[in-house]
Amino acid sequence: MTSGLPSRWPVLAAYALVAAATQLLWLNYAGVSTAAAEHYGVSETAIGWLAQVFPLLYVVLAVPAGLVLDRWFRAGLAAGAALTAAGAVLRLAGDDFAWALAGQTLIAVAQPLVLNAIIGVTGRYLAEPDRPAGIAVGTASTFAGMVVAFVLAAVFPAAGDLTVVTGVGAAFAVVAAAVLIIVLRGPMLYPHAAPPAGFGALRLAWGDGFVRRLCLLVFLPFGTFIALTTFAQPLLEPAGVSGSTASVLLLVNVVAGVAGCAIVPVFAVRRRRELTMLVVGVTVAAAGCVVLAAAPGAVSGLAVLLLIGFLLLPTLPIVLELTERRTGEVQGTAAGLIWLSGNLGGLIIATVVGLLVDHPVAGFLVMGAVALIAAPLVRLLRPYLSASGSNVTLQR
Incomplete structure (x- = not known):
C-alpha cells in the first residue's frame, strides 16, 4: 500500500478471481474446438458460437450492465459472479451441445456485470494511490484467465477430456463467486454519490x-x-x-x-x-x-x-x-x-x-x-x- 489510507485488497483479489473465471469459461472450448465438435456431434462452426456469443452479448448488454453497477454496485457485481458460476454449472447439466450453449449464454450475460465493475471495485475499495495498481491487477487477471484456458486445452486435448475441462472451469467459477460474494459483505470504504436516475x-x-x-x-x-x-x-x-x-x-x-x-x-x-x-x-x-x-x-x-x-x-x-x-x-x-x-x-x-x-x-x-x-x-x-x-x- 502506498499511503496511510486503507485499501481492501481482498476485495480486489476476489474480484480478480471472478474476472479470470469469465475469460476461462469464454475460451473453454476455443482451444479444443475439434474435440468439442466430435464430442457433441456438431460442426466446428457451431462450437465457435460457444465463444462468439460473448462479444455479441457484450455489445448489447455493456451499457445496461454499467447502469446497474452505478446504481446498485455490490448487488450487480454479486449477481454477475453468481450468474457466471450458475452458467458454468449449467454446462454440466447435460452432455450435449444445447446445454453447453445455454451455459455459455448465461455466462455471457453475466460477463458485463463483472468486467464493467473493475474501476468500481478500485474506486470503492482502494485508496486513491493504490487504484492504478488495482486496475492493472484486475485487468491482468482477465488475460490470466485466458492463459488457464489455453493450458487446459493443451493438457486435456481429447474429446473424452471435455467433461474434465468444463468441470475444472465450473469448480473455479463457483469458488471464485463464493469468495467474492462473501468479501463484498464488508464495508465499502469509498462510497460514490448516486448517479442520475434512469438514463x-x-x-x-x-x-x-x-x-x-x-x-x-x-x-x-x-x-x-x-x-x-x-x-x-x-x-x-x-x-x-x-x-x-x-x-x-x-x-x-x-x-x-x-x-x-x-x-x-x-x-x-x-x-x-x-x-x-x-x-x-x-x-x-x-x-x-x-x-x-x-x-x-x-x-x-x-x-x-x-x-x-x-x-x-x-x-x-x-x-x-x-x-x-x-x-x-x-x-x-x-x-x-x-x-x-x-x-x-x-x-x-x-x-x-x-x-x-x-x-x-x-x-x-x-x-x-x-x-x-x-x-x-x-x-x-x-x-x-x-x-x-x-x-x-x-x-x-
Missing part, C-alpha cells in the same frame, strides 16, 4: 468528450488484438507455421499481456506517461503487423506477438485508469462504454480480416493500418489532462 448516467458519461475519445481510441487497438488472436494461425499457416506452433505463439502473447498489464500501467501513471505508452503500444502493434506481412514465420511471429502482448494489451488498463479518475458516480456506465467499444472493434475488424484470411499480406497490413490510426488519436486526449497529468472531474 441520466448514460447521458452524463457519453456527454463527456473525453469518454467519447477514449471509446474511439479503444475501438482500434482492442479490435486489432482480437483480430490478430483470432486469425494469426490461418494467416501464418502459408509460411509453414503449424496449428500447434501458432497456439504456443498465442499463449506467449497472452502471458506477455498479463505481465505487461501488471507492469506498464503502473509505470505510466507514476511517471505521468499514460499517453506516451498508449502511442508506444499502438505503434509497436502496427510495426509488428508490417513485419508479419513482410516476413511471416515462427521466429518473427514469436517476437512480434511477445512485444504486442507486453505493450499493446496494457492500453486497456491505462484507458480504464484514466476513466476511473474522471467519471465519478458514472464509472460503471463509462466502463461499459469502453468495453462495448473494444468488443465492437473486435467484431468489426476481425470480420474484415476474416475476409482476407486467404491473403495473409493484406490481412496483416489491414491490422497494422488500424493500429497505426490510433496513434494520432491519442493527441485528442491531451487537452483534457492537466499539467500534472491528472484528469479534471467530469461535470454534469
Whole structure:
C-alpha cells in the first residue's frame, strides 16, 4: 500500500478471481474446438458460437450492465459472479451441445456485470494511490484467465477430456463467486454519490468528450488484438507455421499481456506517461503487423506477438485508469462504454480480416493500418489532462 489510507485488497483479489473465471469459461472450448465438435456431434462452426456469443452479448448488454453497477454496485457485481458460476454449472447439466450453449449464454450475460465493475471495485475499495495498481491487477487477471484456458486445452486435448475441462472451469467459477460474494459483505470504504436516475448516467458519461475519445481510441487497438488472436494461425499457416506452433505463439502473447498489464500501467501513471505508452503500444502493434506481412514465420511471429502482448494489451488498463479518475458516480456506465467499444472493434475488424484470411499480406497490413490510426488519436486526449497529468472531474 502506498499511503496511510486503507485499501481492501481482498476485495480486489476476489474480484480478480471472478474476472479470470469469465475469460476461462469464454475460451473453454476455443482451444479444443475439434474435440468439442466430435464430442457433441456438431460442426466446428457451431462450437465457435460457444465463444462468439460473448462479444455479441457484450455489445448489447455493456451499457445496461454499467447502469446497474452505478446504481446498485455490490448487488450487480454479486449477481454477475453468481450468474457466471450458475452458467458454468449449467454446462454440466447435460452432455450435449444445447446445454453447453445455454451455459455459455448465461455466462455471457453475466460477463458485463463483472468486467464493467473493475474501476468500481478500485474506486470503492482502494485508496486513491493504490487504484492504478488495482486496475492493472484486475485487468491482468482477465488475460490470466485466458492463459488457464489455453493450458487446459493443451493438457486435456481429447474429446473424452471435455467433461474434465468444463468441470475444472465450473469448480473455479463457483469458488471464485463464493469468495467474492462473501468479501463484498464488508464495508465499502469509498462510497460514490448516486448517479442520475434512469438514463441520466448514460447521458452524463457519453456527454463527456473525453469518454467519447477514449471509446474511439479503444475501438482500434482492442479490435486489432482480437483480430490478430483470432486469425494469426490461418494467416501464418502459408509460411509453414503449424496449428500447434501458432497456439504456443498465442499463449506467449497472452502471458506477455498479463505481465505487461501488471507492469506498464503502473509505470505510466507514476511517471505521468499514460499517453506516451498508449502511442508506444499502438505503434509497436502496427510495426509488428508490417513485419508479419513482410516476413511471416515462427521466429518473427514469436517476437512480434511477445512485444504486442507486453505493450499493446496494457492500453486497456491505462484507458480504464484514466476513466476511473474522471467519471465519478458514472464509472460503471463509462466502463461499459469502453468495453462495448473494444468488443465492437473486435467484431468489426476481425470480420474484415476474416475476409482476407486467404491473403495473409493484406490481412496483416489491414491490422497494422488500424493500429497505426490510433496513434494520432491519442493527441485528442491531451487537452483534457492537466499539467500534472491528472484528469479534471467530469461535470454534469
